[in-house]
Amino acid sequence: MALSIKPYIENKERIHLIGIGGVSMNSLGELLLSRGVPVSGSDRLRTDVTARLEALGAKITYEHKPENVEGASLIVRTAAVHDDNPEIVRAHELGIPVMERAEAWGHLMRDYDNVVCLAGTHGKTTSTSMMTLMTMEAQMDPTVMVGSNLPAIGGTLRIGGKGCFVAESCEYCNSFLRFAPTVAVILNVEEDHLDFFKDINDIIHSFHEFAELTPMNGLVVVNGDDPHAMRSVAGINRKVRTFGTSATLDVYPTDVRDENGYYRFTVMVEGKKYAKVALSVPGRHNMLNALACCAAAEFLGVPGDAAER
Structure with missing residues (x-):
């Protein structure tokens, strides 16, 4: 056994x-x-x-x-x-x-109704923090495991209820393949950890396996602007929701304003306005991280106003 x-x-x-x-x-x-x-x-x-x-x-x-x-x-x-x-x-x-x-x-995650695992070559900690704040704002009482100190939870762990688990998920040594996501988020896929992975194809294969951990009624959120990320979900038999800057994707921004590096924008999710977001962290990459989190949050039933705060 x-x-x-x-x-x-x-x-x-x-x-x-x-x-x-x-x-x-x-x-x-x-x-x-x-x-x-x-x-x-x-x-x-x-x-x-x-x-x-x-x-x-x-x-x-x-x-x-x-x-x-x-x-x-x-x-x-x-x-x-x-x-x-x-x-x-x-x-x-x-x-x-x-x-x-x-x-x-991975064993502990199976006790939770919804498990959001945020993975990618970079942006994991920031995105996990964003997802944590959204689910807390929506009164979902998340249990959270994040890779560095998050002031909003007073450390790297928040012990919440059994409804929602938000977890930073690292690909190194294929660690995230032991996890149990109901929502798998792939922020980006680049060459990294080449002391473990053979090459970019090996990394893409690992993220493909990660996406396939989601149940049939779960969701895979993937960066539609990133060709390697899109290759990692090719041919998977799961609901896939793409995010990025193009209006051809499932989740994208409109009314984008760059205010000294801090982005303000409206998030569209599958053709409907979801939230108006004003980021408190700078950089276009953080707009993408926020879009990824909105893609997952909307699927979980988080109202748009909880994502805005």
């Missing part, structure tokens, strides 16, 4: 996180602690993030030692932690199951 984190959470068994100070690892630790799960972990350095987790009840060791895993029921590791790590070696000796961070998040 496939390994899942859920029984360990239900039974309140101790889960040990190797690399607990990492961005989405510390969010995972916080979520587990909020559910009453005993959490231990290890990392190289004490930081504000690990201090916060310790204050919440995590037991953290600042050295990777075999004995750290003893007594744990499950080990979660980051992709950066390899099989020769002394804690992984000891876990295997003791027969303690080991899973990767992205896999753990």
